[in-house]
Amino acid sequence: MEKIILDGKVVAQKIKENLAEKIVSLKENGIVPCLATVLVGNNSSSKTYVRMKGNACEKIGMKSIRIHLPEETKTTDLIQTINELNNDPAVHGILLQHPVPSHIDERLAFEAIDVKKDVDGVTSAGYGQTALGFGKYPSCTPAAIIKILKFYQIPIEGKHAVVIGRSPILGKPVSALLLNENATITTCHSKTLNLPSILKQADIVVAAVGKPKFILGDWLKKGAIILDAGYNEGNIGDIDYDSCYEVASAITPVPGGVGPVTIATLLQHTVESAEKHNR
Ligand code: NAP
Numbered sequence: 001m002e003k004i005i006l007d008g009k010v011v012a013q014k015i016k017e018n019l020a021e022k023i024v025s026l027k028e029n030g031i032v033p034c035l036a037t038v039l040v041g042n043n044s045s046s047k048t049y050v051r052m053k054g055n056a057c058e059k060i061g062m063k064s065i066r067i068h069l070p071e072e073t074k075t076t077d078l079i080q081t082i083n084e085l086n087n088d089p090a091v092h093g094i095l096l097q098h099p100v101p102s103h104i105d106e107r108l109a110f111e112a113i114d115v116k117k118d119v120d121g122v123t124s125a126g127y128g129q130t131a132l133g134f135g136k137y138p139s140c141t142p143a144a145i146i147k148i149l150k151f152y153q154i155p156i157e158g159k160h161a162v163v164i165g166r167s168p169i170l171g172k173p174v175s176a177l178l179l180n181e182n183a184t185i186t187t188c189h190s191k192t193l194n195l196p197s198i199l200k201q202a203d204i205v206v207a208a209v210g211k212p213k214f215i216l217g218d219w220l221k222k223g224a225i226i227l228d229a230g231y232n233e234g235n236i237g238d239i240d241y242d243s244c245y246e247v248a249s250a251i252t253p254v255p256g257g258v259g260p261v262t263i264a265t266l267l268q269h270t271v272e273s274a275e276k277h278n279r
Contacts, residue, residue: 004250012260033274034063035093041071041101079112086114093119093270119269131176137269142174144261157182165208207238217243226251
């Protein structure tokens with residue numbers, strides 16, 4: 001069986017090449033696409049993620065504003081910071097890094113983001129638009145998963161896609177995007193019974209569980225297409241790569257799979273937001 005390694009670095013590079021020209025043309029009109037990242041607290045993974053996102057912006061000629069608020073920040077103070085970014089015409093995208101410390105009402109903070117600058121699809125309006133099929137900026141990881149499938153010309157229509165995870169930024173929106181692409185969807189979660197027997201029916205598997213090496217090759221149908229969104233400590237995905245590799249016809253590695261495309265998608269959404277600002 002032919003096996004395809006779904007190389008996220010290649011997909012990300014292609015996206016960034018397409019963006020480079022757009023960034024030059026925006027700059028000629030005096031606009032530098034700008035992403036503001038907001039990090040609250042000292043979660044070391046979150047620190048790494050926002051650093052990667054900021055660096056990716058700068059590398060491609062965009063601007064990044066990096067706001068780091070202390071652990072004890074109150075919800076109201078975070079919302080005030082977000083409002084300042086909403087009102088700053090030089091900012092085109094706002095990314096509040098998830099998760100925020102538990103004393104903060106994360107949903108309220110996400111909802112404070114102006115939907116026009118919600119480049120990671122975290123507001124309920126952004127999510128709703130995505131689900132209805134006209135979303136400008138779906139959450140970046142779900143959008144990245146669709147981009148990978150399309151880049152490798154993997155048919156989605158009519159396929160049975162099983163998504164493991166139903167979080168608002170990953171499992172739910174990726175289910176919605178796959179549905180919009182005419183897949184038949186099963187969304188699984190912690191209360192799902194007989195997960196392995198459901199996975200046995202899957203043509204496309206999206207792992208979004210947050211548990212290292214959780215999905216085993218034995219559970220999968222031969223020839224399944226596997227997209228591992230998981231990113232656990234030690235660069236380990238949510239699938240057991242070695243056993244899943246044996247049965248898969250296409251598979252994303254971790255690292256170098258969904259992650260780089262997520263970042264490239266974030267840049268793309270921010271550039272598109274800047275282009276709207278320019279019009
Ligand atoms: P999350 O909010 O913790 O959600 C995890 C989901 O998995 C929940 O819906 C949960 O079900 C479900 N789940 C937990 N245990 C399960 C089990 N035993 N069987 C079936 N489902 C189970 O996590 P997330 O934010 O969606 O992130 C998921 C993973 O993706 C993490 O590894 C994260 O690091 C990664 N991630 C990667 C990127 C990227 O760019 N590559 C971006 C975002 C996240 P319940 O709803 O019932 O609790």
